[in-house]
Amino acid sequence: MYKPIEVTEDIFYVGVNDRTKHLFESLWPLPQGVSYNSYIVRDEKTTLIDTVDICYSDLFMRKIRSVLGDNPIDYLVVNHMEPDHSGSIEFLVSRYPNIQIVGNKRTLEMLKGFYGIVDNVVEVKDLDEMSLGKRTLQFYMTPMVHWPETMMTYVRETRTLFSADAFGTFGTLDGGVLDRQLCPERYRDEMIRYYSNIVGKFGSPVQTALKKLANVGIDAICSTHGPVWTIPENITGVIALYDRLSRYDAExxxxxxxxxxxxxxxxxxxxxxxxxxxxxxxxxxxxxxxxxxxxxxxxxxxxxxxxxxxxxxxxxxxxxxxxxxxxxxxxxxxxxxxxxxxxxxxxxxxxxxxxxxxxxxxxxxxxxxxxxxxxxxxxxxxxxxxxxxxxxxxxxxxxxxxxxxx
The missing domain is CATH 3.40.50.360 (Flavodoxin domain)
Incomplete structure (x- = not known):
């Protein structure tokens, strides 16, 4: 039913759009809606990066199957435990009972606290690596951007960064998912609004994360909200915008x-x-x-x-x-x-x-x-x-x- 959306070779977008919710976190208006982004890395060991809001779990599953068919998922990497990204974990485990959930120590504590899950978990630390076959995942701990367990996952071979909520925006993805398929300028003010509303308190941790990633080559930024950034000038631009906002610099x-x-x-x-x-x-x-x-x-x-x-x-x-x-x-x-x-x-x-x-x-x-x-x-x-x-x-x-x- 759904045509797979390929970000880069063997990496697919399986996120959903929310045009129903009026207020994000029951606080922040969503006049243009919001997306909940999830991704599949298809390899010898198939990996799902983050899930979506539980309200969209059925649609989420159909999108996963459009990429994988009846094949299993070996790993679920949880970059961020906020329920708009972790809400479908229990549902996913019920469909894939052998899936292993990958996260850091704080992630696994929250996984137990939110969902009572303690089995089939894999703990990773800063800069740990995990081989999937042809590709390798590397994990960067980025605490307080904007929760204490937040981390980012990097695929070295494709230079793809799964950045959790960092570099995210309000606004649904209306047809296009990749920045080359849409008008990126539409999202600039919504990225600033998202940053100021959600991340703004944590300027110092954002600066720490940016410094940690400064020498990492990035060809795609896959956030949990908003477009996938693949055009070099857009990647440079969104990183520069986060740098400026987290230093409290301004126009x-x-x-x-x-x-x-x-x-x-x-x-x-x-x-x-x-x-x-x-x-x-x-x-x-x-x-x-x-x-x-x-x-x-x-x-x-x-x-x-x-x-x-x-x-x-x-x-x-x-x-x-x-x-x-x-x-x-x-x-x-x-x-x-x-x-x-x-x-x-x-x-x-x-x-x-x-x-x-x-x-x-x-x-x-x-x-x-x-x-x-x-x-x-x-x-x-x-x-x-x-x-x-x-x-x-x-x-x-x-x-x-x-x-x-x-």
Whole structure:
């Protein structure tokens, strides 16, 4: 029924697409769906790399049989135990009772914890090798990218890297699976959103993994989500993107995220954005936190160098959705940003001290005097808002120190 999809000689894609789920991890919107990728290495010893969400186990099995027919699977390599990739293990074992499950010590602990499986397991360590016949698997431990058991598997003879969740993206594979069959640029922002939402907290482990793989020749990257990367410039590009994101480096541009109950704080956001644009910032993204998904705001905060957040005082705290955003940014350890903040209050201000504490806890450079509005927009507030936009623009476009204009 299914035509086998060959990644490279005797390596096949047997993943599935999920166009039904609304929220990944019950948190992150999936407007373009998501794929769960699995692969077969066909050799003297046939090996399956990762499984798929249990909801798709029947379809998964049909795809496996389109490659193998009634032949057995000798090994299942588990690069990552998160249930969207390990969910079909029990089902698979019921169909292939002699299959041996390959993973590291932490993998096997989780295999027992999640599924009660302790038999027919093979433990591997960093840089261990396993011969399949003509091909050899080598295992690279990459803990905390983004779970503690995560590893990558490399086929030396075909220079193919099975990278677990690293280099993955949101978005289904709509017909094409290999990057040469589709428009890769469609996935760039979804890769940034995936990284910022899921992996973003773990910049240091990602850097460690990239250094470990720096001298490994790669002709194909087979992630557990999104396209298979085979074109050399695309492979270079996705590795460079992960390198930049995990160093918390960013493009020139500005994110303005704000909460506003009656429109006054939003007016400040508009003034700040207008002044930044007048002074040369072309990439400006504005997010009303009551409408934008936090997922998209995090993506843009990882993407752009400038960040300005605004909030009214609400029950002597930040506006709830702003408070949630601030917490999410702290949780991910975002750093190396030019930062500004603004807010409003009617009788007691809480925004200034809470934003100041946030900026102090992060590795941000606060670029201008904060803009705090009491009740309504007066001339001095307008000028401070313009100064914030102007000063941020000068920082973003020149990188030099500027004198604040108050």
């Amino acid at each position: 020139e541009g500005l994110v303005i995220a704000y909460g506003s109950m009656y429109g006054h704080t939003e007016e400040l956001a508009e003034i700040i954005a207008g002044e930044a644009a007048e002074n040369g910032v072309k990439s400006i993204v504005m997010h009303n936190v009551s409408k934008s998904y936090e997922s998209d705001i995090l993506r843009d905060a990882f993407k752009y160098k400038g960040l300005i957040i605004g909030s009214p005082t609400y029950n002597n705290k930040l506006y709830p959705a702003v408070d949630s955003l601030v917490s999410a940014l702290q949780n991910r350890g975002l750093k190396n940003r030019f930062f500004g903040y603004f807010g409003g209050f009617t009788w007691a201000d809480a925004t200034a001290r809470q934003f100041e504490a946030f900026a102090g806890a992060m590795e941000f450079e606060t670029v201008a005097e904060p803009v705090i509005m009491k009740q309504a927009m007066l001339a001095d507030v307008v000028e401070k808002a313009r100064n914030l936009g102007r000063t941020m623009a000068q920082k973003l476009t020149s990188g030099t120190e500027v004198v604040q204009q108050v």
